[in-house]
Amino acid sequence: MRHIYILIFICFTPGAFSQFYAKEVGVRGGYTSAISFRVNLEEALSYEAQMSYRGEGLIFNLIRQQHHDLGMDRLGNWKFIYGFGPHAGFYMTDRYRIFFREIYFGSKIFTPVIGFDGYAALEYQLADLPASFGVDYHPFMEISLRQVFGINLWDFGVYMKYRF
Numbered sequence: 001m002r003h004i005y006i007l008i009f010i011c012f013t014p015g016a017f018s019q020f021y022a023k024e025v026g027v028r029g030g031y032t033s034a035i036s037f038r039v040n041l042e043e044a045l046s047y048e049a050q051m052s053y054r055g056e057g058l059i060f061n062l063i064r065q066q067h068h069d070l071g072m073d074r075l076g077n078w079k080f081i082y083g084f085g086p087h088a089g090f091y092m093t094d095r096y097r098i099f100f101r102e103i104y105f106g107s108k109i110f111t112p113v114i115g116f117d118g119y120a121a122l123e124y125q126l127a128d129l130p131a132s133f134g135v136d137y138h139p140f141m142e143i144s145l146r147q148v149f150g151i152n153l154w155d156f157g158v159y160m161k162y163r164f
Helices: 002-017
Strands: 023-030 033-040 045-053 058-072 076-098 101-126 131-137 140-144 149-152 156-163
Touching: 023 131, 033 156, 058 101, 076 140
Parallel strands: none
Antiparallel strands: 023 033, 023 156, 033 045, 045 058, 058 076, 076 101, 101 131, 101 140, 131 156, 140 149
16 A cells, blocks of 8 residues: 555655746836746747837837757756747837938837837746746838838847746
């Protein structure tokens, strides 16, 4: 009977200590500052919604992300995350730029924007606390009235997220 108890203890103990956090909320600092909300559907798949502030306007992003474990140490787990997704929003601007030429208006006007984002991050998830920290690369291209077609390849940032 004692062997059965030991076998049951060995089989069910690892499941009691493993935790899968379905949601995360965080902040990002960089060229594009953002508040983010991530829903982890599986260990390797998630969707992240971001509300960011850029160019005196708001941008809403939805990014599909893939996660790959890079390794684990005593304190936490390293992950490489990559993905892509669309964004939409608006700017408030007083200039229009096309082909290296700028036209200035008298006052700021509302300018809608749509675009597509890429995403790559190196994230460290703490083992004992429901928190993660990371560095990300978030290039984007967009179409707007402010600039007919724009590309930014230099949007790097740091972030912190709370998992629950």
